[in-house]
Every structure is written in structure tokens, then in C-alpha cells.
Amino acid sequence: MRLTHSRKLVLDIFQNDNALLCAEDINKKLSGEAIDLSTIYRTLEYFTNKDILGKSTIDKVTYYYLKEGDHHHYMICTDCLVRLPIECEIDKMLHKNIKQYKFKVTSHDLTIYGYCTDCAKNHKEHRKSHG
Amino acid sequence: MRLTHSRKLVLDIFQNDNALLCAEDINKKLSGEAIDLSTIYRTLEYFTNKDILGKSTIDKVTYYYLKEGDHHHYMICTDCLVRLPIECEIDKMLHKNIKQYKFKVTSHDLTIYGYCTDCAKNHKEHRKSHG
DNA sequence: CTCGATGCAAAAGATTTGCACCCGA
DNA sequence: TCGGGTGCAAATCTTTTGCATCGAG
Numbered sequence: 001m002r003l004t005h006s007r008k009l010v011l012d013i014f015q016n017d018n019a020l021l022c023a024e025d026i027n028k029k030l031s032g033e034a035i036d037l038s039t040i041y042r043t044l045e046y047f048t049n050k051d052i053l054g055k056s057t058i059d060k061v062t063y064y065y066l067k068e069g070d071h072h073h074y075m076i077c078t079d080c081l082v083r084l085p086i087e088c089e090i091d092k093m094l095h096k097n098i099k100q101y102k103f104k105v106t107s108h109d110l111t112i113y114g115y116c117t118d119c120a121k122n123h124k125e126h127r128k129s130h131g
Numbered sequence: 132m133r134l135t136h137s138r139k140l141v142l143d144i145f146q147n148d149n150a151l152l153c154a155e156d157i158n159k160k161l162s163g164e165a166i167d168l169s170t171i172y173r174t175l176e177y178f179t180n181k182d183i184l185g186k187s188t189i190d191k192v193t194y195y196y197l198k199e200g201d202h203h204h205y206m207i208c209t210d211c212l213v214r215l216p217i218e219c220e221i222d223k224m225l226h227k228n229i230k231q232y233k234f235k236v237t238s239h240d241l242t243i244y245g246y247c248t249d250c251a252k253n254h255k256e257h258r259k260s261h262g
Numbered sequence: 263c264t265c266g267a268t269g270c271a272a273a274a275g276a277t278t279t280g281c282a283c284c285c286g287a
Numbered sequence: 288t289c290g291g292g293t294g295c296a297a298a299t300c301t302t303t304t305g306c307a308t309c310g311a312g
Binding site for chain 2: 057060075077078084086087089090093094097098101102103104105106107108109110111112113114115116117120
């Protein structure tokens with residue numbers, strides 16, 4: 001494993017910002033020391049193969065995250081895009097389905113959409129002021 | 132709702148073939164009576180908004196399916212695209228997260244990916260035959 | 263020194279959009 | 288008739304790839 005300059009930079013970003021990040025996000029966070037987008041993609045692929053990063057696709061865009069711990073799901077506020085992590089109990093939930101169908105699960109996607117406390121409040125006020 | 136020629140054709144395809152289909156799949160199945168791809172996309176979007184079709188994304192490609200019944204989630208075989216319906220217990224699973232964060236859920240997406248019994252078997256054989 | 267890593271530009275592939283024309287209700 | 292539907296071409300957007308050069312081990 002070659003620990004090149006680019007790879008260090010990318011890894012640092014994930015370590016300083018424990019979030020879901022897409023290639024473009026990383027590109028922006030590198031404003032000072034630019035890395036080519038294609039290199040970023042290759043680096044993300046590289047770390048994913050090494051099981052250092054995991055990935056999850058939202059709306060045709062692939063987001064990556066540090067694979068410390070289990071996996072991540074979020075409740076996403078569709079107003080302010082804040083992400084609130086949730087504990088995943090999918091495996092438990094699926095248990096009987098998997099048995100019944102003898103299905104071999106390789107991955108799953110789960111995302112919850114809605115409003116966080118603040119945005120829910122604003123929405124109510126907003127709606128009031130409009131009738 | 133305007134039931135145009137194109138829309139009838141697309142709907143027919145889903146009714147004759149209860150499967151996951153992407154825009155390109157539909158385009159191919161229309162070999163006789165061609166519809167422009169952009170129209171197919173617009174038609175699929177249209178039916179999705181009308182809640183007649185549901186969609187699910189695999190590998191950056193959006194697949195559509197007839198929405199029989201209200202709230203369905205599926206385990207999808209990424210080899211043969213067969214769909215196995217699963218009972219949704221997300222609300223139960225989220226209960227404590229929602230309380231903790233005071234989050235107002237509006238919707239959620241859940242899809243399970245993996246291999247059905249047959250494809251899992253083929254995969255194993257495939258792997259064997261390659262080493 | 264060598265081979266993998268990188269930058270650059272261009273390609274690929276799915277999906278969207280602008281616009282003029284067409285057709286179903 | 289008229290506003291939504293359609294075809295065509297071009298644009299968009301994310302991601303991938305070819306190739307010459309660079310640099311870590």
C-alpha cells in the first residue's frame with residue numbers, strides 16, 4: 001500500500017469529518033491542495049477495495065464514509081440536509097424474510113426523509129403565514 | 132390524465148411483465164413501435180408521480196415496477212432482478228430515534244440487495260470454476 | 263530504477279431540457 | 288381549439304478511461 005500525498009489528504013478529510021462525502025465534496029474540501037477529480041475517484045475506489053471506506057448511493061451519487069464501526073443510515077432533513085444517524089436493525093427486521101426466501105443479502109439501502117425539529121417548526125410557521 | 136399511445140404502450144409492458152425495468156429495457160421491448168427515450172423517461176416519471184409505478188436504483192440505473200398495493204419494499208436479486216416483497220417494520224425500528232431527535236418523518240426508502248436462491252447457487256459455482 | 267499513482271482531456275452512460283410541432287379531450 | 292405530450296438534438300452530471308509523466312519504495 002502506497003501512502004501517497006493524495007491518499008493521505010483524502011483519508012484526513014474522512015477522519016476530520018465523520019460524514020458521508022461524495023467525490024465532489026472532497027474536491028471542495030481540498031481547495032488549498034487540489035487533487036484531480038479522477039484521482040479522487042480512483043482513491044475512493046482504492047480505499048473501498050481495502051475495506052477502509054464504505055459507500056452508499058443517494059440520488060445517483062456515490063457517498064463514502066469511514067468504515068469504523070458498523071454501517072450508517074440517516075434520517076435526512078429535506079430542508080436543511082442535516083443527517084441524524086440511526087441504529088440499523090434491518091437484519092433483525094429481515095430475519096424471517098431471509099429464511100423464507102433463502103435470500104443472500106449483500107447490502108441494503110435505507111434512508112429516512114423528513115424534517116428536523118427546527119425545520120419542522122419553520123414549516124409550520126411558514127404554512128401559517130401562507131394561509 | 133391523458134392516456135396517450137405512448138403511455139398505453141409503456142403501461143402494457145409493465146402489465147405483461149411484472150418486473151423491474153429501466154428506460155432502456157422499455158425502449159428495447161418497443162422495437163416495433165418506437166418511442167423516444169426522452170419520452171419514455173418522462174412517461175416513467177409521470178406514472179411514478181401518479182403512484183402507479185415505483186422505482187428503485189441499482190448501479191446508478193433507475194428501475195421501475197408496477198405498484199400493486201400500498202407500501203412495499205423488496206429484496207432485489209442483483210443478478211436476475213427478481214423482487215421479493217418484505218414487510219415494512221421501519222416505523223417500529225425508528226421509534227426511539229424519532230423520539231430522541233424529535234424528527235418528523237415524511238417518507239423512507241428501503242431496498243435490500245443480494246442474491247436469490249438460484250443466483251446464489253450459480254455464483255458459488257462460478258467462483259469455484261474460477262479458482 | 264520500476265511500476266503504480268496522478269493530471270489532463272476526452273469519453274461514456276444515464277438522464278434532462280429547450281424547442282417546435284403534434285394530438286387527445 | 289389548446290395545453291399537455293412528443294421527438295430530436297443538445298446539454299448535464301457523475302464517473303471512467305487512455306495516455307504521458309511523475310514519484311514512492
